[in-house]
Amino acid sequence: MIDLHTHSAISDGTDAPGALINKALANGITVLALTDHDTIAGWDEALSYLRPNLDLVLGSEISCQTLDGISVHMLGLLFDPLDQQLQQTLAQTRENRYGRMERIISRLNQAGFEISMSEVLAQLSDGATLGRPHLADALIEKGIVKNREEAFSELLHNHSKYYVSHYSPTPEETIRQIKAAGGVAVIAHPFASLRGRTISSETFTTLVAAGLDGIEVDHRDHTQEQRELLRAIAMDFDLVSTGSSDYHGNGKLNLLGEFTTSIPQWEKLESRARERRVVRV
Ligand code: AMP
Ligand code: ZN
Ligand code: FE
Ligand code: FE
Numbered sequence: 001m002i003d004l005h006t007h008s009a010i011s012d013g014t015d016a017p018g019a020l021i022n023k024a025l026a027n028g029i030t031v032l033a034l035t036d037h038d039t040i041a042g043w044d045e046a047l048s049y050l051r052p053n054l055d056l057v058l059g060s061e062i063s064c065q066t067l068d069g070i071s072v073h074m075l076g077l078l079f080d081p082l083d084q085q086l087q088q089t090l091a092q093t094r095e096n097r098y099g100r101m102e103r104i105i106s107r108l109n110q111a112g113f114e115i116s117m118s119e120v121l122a123q124l125s126d127g128a129t130l131g132r133p134h135l136a137d138a139l140i141e142k143g144i145v146k147n148r149e150e151a152f153s154e155l156l157h158n159h160s161k162y163y164v165s166h167y168s169p170t171p172e173e174t175i176r177q178i179k180a181a182g183g184v185a186v187i188a189h190p191f192a193s194l195r196g197r198t199i200s201s202e203t204f205t206t207l208v209a210a211g212l213d214g215i216e217v218d219h220r221d222h223t224q225e226q227r228e229l230l231r232a233i234a235m236d237f238d239l240v241s242t243g244s245s246d247y248h249g250n251g252k253l254n255l256l257g258e259f260t261t262s263i264p265q266w267e268k269l270e271s272r273a274r275e276r277r278v279v280r281v
Contacts, residue, residue, distance in 0.1 A: 010042035014249030079183025158196030182274030218243025
Protein backbone atom coordinates (compact mmCIF):
# COMPACT_ATOMS: atom_id res chain seq x y z
CA MET A 1 0.00 0.00 0.00
CA ILE A 2 1.43 3.31 -1.12
CA ASP A 3 0.37 6.42 0.83
CA LEU A 4 1.99 9.64 -0.41
CA HIS A 5 0.46 12.30 1.87
CA THR A 6 0.66 12.17 5.69
CA HIS A 7 1.22 14.61 8.55
CA SER A 8 3.04 14.25 11.87
CA ALA A 9 3.10 16.48 14.96
CA ILE A 10 5.82 18.48 13.18
CA SER A 11 2.82 20.23 11.60
CA ASP A 12 -0.83 19.61 12.51
CA GLY A 13 -0.85 15.82 12.81
CA THR A 14 -0.86 14.28 16.27
CA ASP A 15 1.67 11.39 15.93
CA ALA A 16 5.38 12.12 16.32
CA PRO A 17 7.26 11.24 13.10
CA GLY A 18 8.64 8.04 14.68
CA ALA A 19 5.17 6.94 15.80
CA LEU A 20 3.89 7.58 12.27
CA ILE A 21 6.58 5.26 10.86
CA ASN A 22 5.60 2.58 13.38
CA LYS A 23 1.91 2.91 12.46
CA ALA A 24 2.69 2.74 8.75
CA LEU A 25 4.59 -0.52 9.27
CA ALA A 26 1.83 -1.95 11.49
CA ASN A 27 -0.78 -1.03 8.84
CA GLY A 28 1.01 -2.71 5.95
CA ILE A 29 2.06 0.48 4.17
CA THR A 30 4.98 -0.26 1.84
CA VAL A 31 5.73 3.27 0.63
CA LEU A 32 5.03 6.25 2.90
CA ALA A 33 5.54 9.95 2.25
CA LEU A 34 5.92 12.31 5.21
CA THR A 35 4.49 15.63 4.04
CA ASP A 36 4.22 18.07 6.93
CA HIS A 37 3.00 21.58 6.12
CA ASP A 38 5.82 23.90 4.97
CA THR A 39 8.61 22.03 6.75
CA ILE A 40 11.09 19.16 6.54
CA ALA A 41 11.83 19.28 10.30
CA GLY A 42 10.40 15.78 10.86
CA TRP A 43 12.64 14.03 8.34
CA ASP A 44 15.50 13.09 10.68
CA GLU A 45 13.29 11.50 13.31
CA ALA A 46 11.31 9.63 10.64
CA LEU A 47 14.54 8.31 9.14
CA SER A 48 15.82 7.13 12.50
CA TYR A 49 12.70 4.96 13.01
CA LEU A 50 12.80 3.41 9.53
CA ARG A 51 12.94 -0.41 9.41
CA PRO A 52 12.86 -2.99 6.59
CA ASN A 53 9.65 -3.40 4.51
CA LEU A 54 8.93 0.33 4.35
CA ASP A 55 10.19 2.77 1.74
CA LEU A 56 10.24 6.34 3.00
CA VAL A 57 9.58 9.30 0.71
CA LEU A 58 10.56 12.59 2.27
CA GLY A 59 8.53 15.62 1.32
CA SER A 60 6.42 18.57 2.41
CA GLU A 61 2.93 19.88 1.69
CA ILE A 62 3.66 23.43 0.62
CA SER A 63 1.05 26.16 1.13
CA CYS A 64 0.51 28.23 -2.02
CA GLN A 65 -1.86 30.98 -3.09
CA THR A 66 -2.87 31.95 -6.62
CA LEU A 67 -2.72 35.61 -7.62
CA ASP A 68 -6.49 35.81 -7.18
CA GLY A 69 -6.27 34.45 -3.64
CA ILE A 70 -7.17 30.78 -4.00
CA SER A 71 -5.39 28.53 -1.49
CA VAL A 72 -3.56 25.58 -3.11
CA HIS A 73 -1.55 22.82 -1.42
CA MET A 74 1.40 21.41 -3.37
CA LEU A 75 3.06 18.15 -2.35
CA GLY A 76 6.80 18.38 -2.97
CA LEU A 77 8.41 14.92 -2.82
CA LEU A 78 11.98 13.61 -3.24
CA PHE A 79 13.62 17.05 -3.33
CA ASP A 80 17.09 17.94 -2.06
CA PRO A 81 16.78 19.12 1.55
CA LEU A 82 19.87 21.28 1.12
CA ASP A 83 18.36 23.37 -1.67
CA GLN A 84 18.58 26.91 -0.28
CA GLN A 85 15.87 28.55 -2.35
CA LEU A 86 13.17 26.05 -1.41
CA GLN A 87 14.14 26.08 2.27
CA GLN A 88 14.07 29.88 2.28
CA THR A 89 10.54 29.85 0.85
CA LEU A 90 9.35 27.37 3.48
CA ALA A 91 10.98 29.40 6.27
CA GLN A 92 9.28 32.59 5.06
CA THR A 93 5.87 30.89 5.09
CA ARG A 94 6.43 29.41 8.56
CA GLU A 95 7.56 32.76 9.94
CA ASN A 96 4.55 34.54 8.42
CA ARG A 97 2.17 32.09 10.10
CA TYR A 98 2.96 33.70 13.51
CA GLY A 99 1.81 37.24 12.62
CA ARG A 100 -1.17 35.73 10.86
CA MET A 101 -2.11 33.74 13.98
CA GLU A 102 -1.87 36.91 16.11
CA ARG A 103 -4.31 38.58 13.73
CA ILE A 104 -6.81 35.70 13.83
CA ILE A 105 -6.58 35.69 17.64
CA SER A 106 -7.14 39.42 17.83
CA ARG A 107 -10.29 39.08 15.69
CA LEU A 108 -11.55 36.31 17.98
CA ASN A 109 -10.75 38.42 21.06
CA GLN A 110 -12.72 41.34 19.63
CA ALA A 111 -15.70 39.02 19.25
CA GLY A 112 -15.39 38.01 22.90
CA PHE A 113 -13.51 34.69 22.64
CA GLU A 114 -10.82 34.63 25.30
CA ILE A 115 -7.82 32.96 23.78
CA SER A 116 -4.17 34.01 23.73
CA MET A 117 -1.13 33.38 21.55
CA SER A 118 0.68 31.61 24.40
CA GLU A 119 -2.26 29.21 24.83
CA VAL A 120 -2.07 28.39 21.12
CA LEU A 121 1.71 27.96 21.16
CA ALA A 122 1.34 25.55 24.12
CA GLN A 123 -0.41 23.16 21.67
CA LEU A 124 2.54 23.11 19.27
CA SER A 125 5.25 20.40 19.31
CA ASP A 126 8.86 21.62 19.35
CA GLY A 127 9.90 22.85 15.93
CA ALA A 128 6.45 22.33 14.40
CA THR A 129 4.74 24.52 11.78
CA LEU A 130 2.04 26.66 13.42
CA GLY A 131 -1.45 26.36 11.95
CA ARG A 132 -5.14 26.83 12.63
CA PRO A 133 -5.46 23.29 14.04
CA HIS A 134 -3.29 24.42 17.01
CA LEU A 135 -5.68 27.29 17.60
CA ALA A 136 -8.51 24.74 17.40
CA ASP A 137 -6.74 22.61 20.02
CA ALA A 138 -6.40 25.63 22.33
CA LEU A 139 -10.13 26.40 21.90
CA ILE A 140 -10.91 22.76 22.77
CA GLU A 141 -8.74 22.97 25.89
CA LYS A 142 -10.66 26.07 27.01
CA GLY A 143 -13.98 24.33 26.43
CA ILE A 144 -15.02 26.81 23.72
CA VAL A 145 -15.48 24.02 21.12
CA LYS A 146 -15.66 20.22 21.36
CA ASN A 147 -13.21 19.18 18.63
CA ARG A 148 -11.21 20.42 15.62
CA GLU A 149 -14.16 19.74 13.33
CA GLU A 150 -16.41 22.08 15.32
CA ALA A 151 -13.63 24.68 15.62
CA PHE A 152 -13.29 24.77 11.83
CA SER A 153 -16.97 24.64 10.96
CA GLU A 154 -17.93 27.33 13.50
CA LEU A 155 -14.94 29.70 13.67
CA LEU A 156 -11.85 28.88 11.66
CA HIS A 157 -12.96 28.01 8.11
CA ASN A 158 -11.67 30.00 5.13
CA HIS A 159 -14.85 32.08 4.70
CA SER A 160 -15.03 32.99 8.40
CA LYS A 161 -14.86 36.66 9.41
CA TYR A 162 -11.97 35.65 11.68
CA TYR A 163 -9.95 34.18 8.81
CA VAL A 164 -6.63 35.74 7.82
CA SER A 165 -4.34 34.21 5.18
CA HIS A 166 -0.55 34.07 5.41
CA TYR A 167 2.22 34.66 2.90
CA SER A 168 2.44 31.86 0.33
CA PRO A 169 4.21 31.58 -3.01
CA THR A 170 2.10 30.96 -6.13
CA PRO A 171 1.57 27.32 -7.17
CA GLU A 172 3.61 27.88 -10.35
CA GLU A 173 6.57 29.35 -8.44
CA THR A 174 6.37 26.52 -5.91
CA ILE A 175 6.42 23.89 -8.65
CA ARG A 176 9.47 25.57 -10.20
CA GLN A 177 11.28 25.58 -6.85
CA ILE A 178 10.45 21.92 -6.13
CA LYS A 179 11.71 20.96 -9.61
CA ALA A 180 14.84 23.11 -9.25
CA ALA A 181 15.53 21.18 -6.03
CA GLY A 182 15.30 17.90 -8.00
CA GLY A 183 11.91 16.83 -6.65
CA VAL A 184 8.47 16.09 -8.03
CA ALA A 185 5.33 18.23 -7.56
CA VAL A 186 1.87 16.74 -7.00
CA ILE A 187 -1.07 19.07 -6.45
CA ALA A 188 -2.93 17.99 -3.29
CA HIS A 189 -6.77 17.64 -3.22
CA PRO A 190 -7.22 20.29 -6.00
CA PHE A 191 -11.04 20.19 -5.98
CA ALA A 192 -11.60 19.90 -2.20
CA SER A 193 -14.18 22.66 -2.02
CA LEU A 194 -15.04 22.25 1.67
CA ARG A 195 -11.99 24.36 2.41
CA GLY A 196 -12.80 27.32 0.20
CA ARG A 197 -12.51 28.33 -3.45
CA THR A 198 -10.68 25.87 -5.71
CA ILE A 199 -8.82 26.21 -8.99
CA SER A 200 -10.62 25.61 -12.29
CA SER A 201 -9.79 22.85 -14.77
CA GLU A 202 -8.20 25.49 -17.02
CA THR A 203 -5.59 26.35 -14.39
CA PHE A 204 -3.92 22.97 -14.94
CA THR A 205 -2.46 24.27 -18.21
CA THR A 206 -0.25 26.79 -16.41
CA LEU A 207 0.63 24.31 -13.66
CA VAL A 208 1.74 21.78 -16.26
CA ALA A 209 3.77 24.47 -18.04
CA ALA A 210 5.53 25.15 -14.72
CA GLY A 211 6.40 21.43 -14.43
CA LEU A 212 3.58 19.77 -12.46
CA ASP A 213 4.16 15.99 -12.23
CA GLY A 214 1.00 14.65 -10.66
CA ILE A 215 -2.51 15.15 -9.33
CA GLU A 216 -3.86 13.75 -6.06
CA VAL A 217 -7.03 12.27 -7.51
CA ASP A 218 -8.21 9.86 -4.83
CA HIS A 219 -8.73 11.81 -1.60
CA ARG A 220 -11.64 11.73 0.83
CA ASP A 221 -12.50 15.37 0.14
CA HIS A 222 -13.24 14.67 -3.56
CA THR A 223 -16.54 13.36 -4.89
CA GLN A 224 -16.61 10.49 -7.38
CA GLU A 225 -17.27 12.97 -10.21
CA GLN A 226 -14.37 15.19 -9.19
CA ARG A 227 -12.09 12.13 -9.18
CA GLU A 228 -13.16 11.11 -12.67
CA LEU A 229 -12.62 14.66 -13.96
CA LEU A 230 -9.18 14.87 -12.33
CA ARG A 231 -8.20 11.43 -13.65
CA ALA A 232 -9.15 12.60 -17.15
CA ILE A 233 -7.09 15.79 -16.73
CA ALA A 234 -4.12 13.72 -15.55
CA MET A 235 -4.44 11.47 -18.63
CA ASP A 236 -4.70 14.47 -20.98
CA PHE A 237 -1.48 16.00 -19.66
CA ASP A 238 0.33 12.68 -19.10
CA LEU A 239 0.50 13.37 -15.36
CA VAL A 240 0.65 10.82 -12.56
CA SER A 241 -2.60 10.14 -10.64
CA THR A 242 -2.10 9.53 -6.94
CA GLY A 243 -4.35 8.56 -4.06
CA SER A 244 -3.53 9.23 -0.44
CA SER A 245 -4.92 9.51 3.05
CA ASP A 246 -3.81 12.98 4.21
CA TYR A 247 -3.54 11.28 7.61
CA HIS A 248 -3.37 13.67 10.61
CA GLY A 249 -3.37 11.21 13.55
CA ASN A 250 -6.29 12.06 15.85
CA GLY A 251 -6.56 15.51 14.27
CA LYS A 252 -8.84 14.29 11.47
CA LEU A 253 -10.90 11.19 10.66
CA ASN A 254 -8.61 10.28 7.74
CA LEU A 255 -7.13 6.79 8.22
CA LEU A 256 -3.65 5.82 7.11
CA GLY A 257 -3.85 4.11 3.71
CA GLU A 258 -7.57 4.89 3.21
CA PHE A 259 -6.66 5.93 -0.35
CA THR A 260 -3.53 4.70 -2.10
CA THR A 261 -1.40 5.13 -5.21
CA SER A 262 -0.89 2.21 -7.64
CA ILE A 263 2.60 0.79 -8.13
CA PRO A 264 2.82 1.85 -11.84
CA GLN A 265 1.75 5.42 -11.00
CA TRP A 266 4.26 5.57 -8.14
CA GLU A 267 7.06 4.25 -10.38
CA LYS A 268 6.21 6.85 -13.00
CA LEU A 269 6.27 9.60 -10.38
CA GLU A 270 9.55 8.46 -8.86
CA SER A 271 11.19 8.29 -12.28
CA ARG A 272 10.48 11.99 -12.74
CA ALA A 273 12.70 12.98 -9.78
CA ARG A 274 16.26 14.02 -10.58
CA GLU A 275 17.81 11.42 -8.26
CA ARG A 276 16.73 8.22 -6.59
CA ARG A 277 15.96 9.62 -3.15
CA VAL A 278 13.58 7.02 -1.73
CA VAL A 279 15.03 5.77 1.57
CA ARG A 280 15.10 2.07 2.41
CA VAL A 281 17.02 0.27 5.16
P1 AMP B 1 -3.61 26.52 8.07
O1 AMP B 1 -2.47 25.79 7.41
O2 AMP B 1 -3.18 27.17 9.34
O3 AMP B 1 -4.33 27.45 7.14
O4 AMP B 1 -4.65 25.41 8.51
C1 AMP B 1 -5.15 24.52 7.54
C2 AMP B 1 -5.09 23.07 8.05
O5 AMP B 1 -6.18 22.85 8.92
C3 AMP B 1 -5.22 22.08 6.94
O6 AMP B 1 -3.99 21.54 6.61
C4 AMP B 1 -6.10 21.01 7.46
O7 AMP B 1 -5.38 19.82 7.69
C5 AMP B 1 -6.62 21.51 8.77
N1 AMP B 1 -8.08 21.49 8.72
C6 AMP B 1 -8.88 22.13 7.85
N2 AMP B 1 -10.17 21.88 8.10
C7 AMP B 1 -10.19 21.02 9.17
C8 AMP B 1 -11.22 20.37 9.90
N3 AMP B 1 -12.51 20.56 9.61
N4 AMP B 1 -10.86 19.54 10.92
C9 AMP B 1 -9.57 19.36 11.22
N5 AMP B 1 -8.55 19.94 10.56
C10 AMP B 1 -8.86 20.77 9.55
ZN1 ZN C 1 -3.06 19.76 7.86
FE1 FE D 1 -3.81 20.00 2.35
FE1 FE E 1 -2.41 17.52 4.09
